[in-house]
Amino acid sequence: xxxxxxxxxxxxxxxxxxxxxxxxxxxxxxxxxxxxxxxxxxxxxxxxxxxxxxxxxxxxxxxxxxxxxxxxxxxxxxxxxxxxxxxxxxxxxxxxxxxxxxxxxxxxxxxxxxxxxxxxxxxxxxxxxxxxxxxxxxxxxxxxxxxxxxxxxxxxxxxxxxxxxxxxxxxxxxxxxxxxxxxxxxxxxxxxxxxxxxxxxxxxx
Numbered sequence: 001x002x003x004x005x006x007x008x009x010x011x012x013x014x015x016x017x018x019x020x021x022x023x024x025x026x027x028x029x030x031x032x033x034x035x036x037x038x039x040x041x042x043x044x045x046x047x048x049x050x051x052x053x054x055x056x057x058x059x060x061x062x063x064x065x066x067x068x069x070x071x072x073x074x075x076x077x078x079x080x081x082x083x084x085x086x087x088x089x090x091x092x093x094x095x096x097x098x099x100x101x102x103x104x105x106x107x108x109x110x111x112x113x114x115x116x117x118x119x120x121x122x123x124x125x126x127x128x129x130x131x132x133x134x135x136x137x138x139x140x141x142x143x144x145x146x147x148x149x150x151x152x153x154x155x156x157x158x159x160x161x162x163x164x165x166x167x168x169x170x171x172x173x174x175x176x177x178x179x180x181x182x183x184x185x186x187x188x189x190x191x192x193x194x195x196x197x198x199x200x201x202x203x204x205x
Contacts, residue, residue, distance in 0.1 A: 004101035008037035008132065011079060011088060011106075013169065015054045016194060017066040018186050020109075020167040022073075027160045028107050028132045029072050036072050037107070039063050040091070043080040054199060056080050065189035087120040092128040104129035105158065111139035113157070117149035126156040134160040176200035 008028045010021065017039075025037040041059050053059075060077065067073035078098070079091050088106065095104065106129050108116075113133045116122050131153075135141070147154055172185055177200055182191040194200060 004103055005035040005099065006033060006105070007099060007102045008032070008034045008105050008107050009040060009095065009129065010037055011040040011042055011091070013053060014039070014041045014059050014063050014066075015169050016059070016172060016186060016190055016199070017063050018167050018169060018172055018190075020165040022066060022070075022187070023162075023165050024107050024109065024134050024160075025073060026070075027134060027162045028105060031160050031162075032105060032132060032158060034072070034105065036074050038074050038076040038095070039067060040076050040079045042086045043082070044084045044086055058193075058197060058199060062190050062193055065193055066187045068189065089119070089121045089125045089128070092125070096128070105132040106130070108133045109139070109164075110134065110136035110141060114139050114141055114146070116153070117146070122150045122153070126150065126153055131157045132160055133157055134162065134164060136164050136166075138166070173200050177202050 008025060010025050012021065014021065021039075025039070028034060029037055041056065041063055043056055044053070060075065060080065064075050067075065076095075078094050079086055082094065092104065096102075106125075108131055110133060113131065116125075119125065143154060167185065172182065175185070176182055176194065182194060185191070186194070
């Protein structure tokens with residue numbers, strides 16, 4: 001591998017950012033020897049067009065708070081600053097312009113790897129970066145089926161090892177809308193921001 005910074009890419013809605021996102025980034029940083037991990041909030045995810053999404057200004061602030069104590073984690077607004085539609089395969093060339101000599105790893109949970117054939121042009125995607133994947137017990141990967149759908153994908157994957165955190169932003173939003181606390185689900189600064197701005201409350205609260 002030629003010299004150049006090793007950069008992890010963690011994209012997502014981050015609505016809200018939680019410990020699972022940070023844990024995936026930390027494992028990848030440690031195990032792949034990354035120089036940094038870019039947190040890349042998406043403006044309008046293509047697979048969530050019919051869902052209500054928190055304003056990007058709030059999501060950017062929450063990510064900033066979530067990563068503020070880790071010098072290896074960096075907020076990058078490239079994805080949310082560009083016009084829709086947003087897909088990872090069209091984001092990568094923009095990141096390449098900003099980091100021309102970098103080696104990229106796209107950080108994924110096992111469930112995202114399983115669903116990769118449904119993404120926009122996955123074959124082109126794996127030609128632009130490697131995939132760093134943390135397997136999840138509840139998301140079994142059929143490698144033969146995956147390789148048939150996206151030829152060459154097995155050689156593009158670096159598997160991470162470590163405990164998994166079965167957290168999802170969807171479940172956390174639901175929990176908060178029911179009036180429960182986010183304590184121990186989210187970084188303290190993020191939980192405080194949510195309370196301050198009254199996010200994820202039911203309409204008649």
